[in-house]
Amino acid sequence: MILIIYAHPYPQHSHANKRMLDQASTLDSVEIRSLYQRYPDFNIDIAAEQAALSRADLIVWQHPMQWYSMPPLLKLWIDKVLSHGWAYGHEGTALRGKELLWAVTTGGSNHHFDIGAYPGFDVLAQPLQATALYCGLQWLEPFVMHDTFVSADETLEAGAQRFKQRLVDWQERQDG
Incomplete structure (x- = not known):
């Protein structure tokens, strides 16, 4: 089962993420959990989220890039749901062997991330990758869609x- 943890604080303004969810929802064995829809008060049902993760084989963290990071509700979700003794630690083995795909959209092009002492987009993935690996998840190559603010509808649909x-290919590898 594919579980998409979707975190877009303004989904009504989404250009790319809505299309991505529409495409993913056509597949069998996909569950989409929209965090801002479920938890507008940021009061996360930890048990429900852990149960959903337990059912998943592939976990997708999908969100728009915000200030070179994730939206605040996704960060809170990670802090609360991936708890010690459940997701990591001596007895925290609930996620071991599952796979994680980071699916992120950005408003700018790839060159917007060529700043700082360690330029490039890949450096932004390191905290998420470290979190995934610490929890025993297998980190997959991220899915990134750049230029979503300025892309034509056809380009967004192609993305x-x-x-x-990517999701179909993952499902086929599981079935094969």
Whole structure:
């Protein structure tokens, strides 16, 4: 089962993420949990989220890039749901062997991330990758869609199709 943890604080303004979810929802064995819809008060049901993660084989963290990071509710979700003794620690083995895909959209192009002492987009993935590995998850190559603020509808739809194909390819590897 594919579990998409979707965190977009303004989903009504989404150009790319909505298309990505629309494509993913056409697949069998996909569950989408929209955090801002479920928890507008930021009061996360930890047991429900852990139960959903337990059912998943592939976990997708999907969100728009905000200030070179994730939206605040996703950060809180990670802090609360991936708890010691459940997701990590001596007896925290609930996520071991599952896979994680980071699916992120950005408003700017890839060159917008060529700043600082360690330029490039990949450096932004390191905290999420470290979190995944610490919890025993297998980190997959991220899915990134750049230029979402300025892309034509056809380009956004093509990106959403590429996202769906990544999920289909994963499902086929599991079945094969």
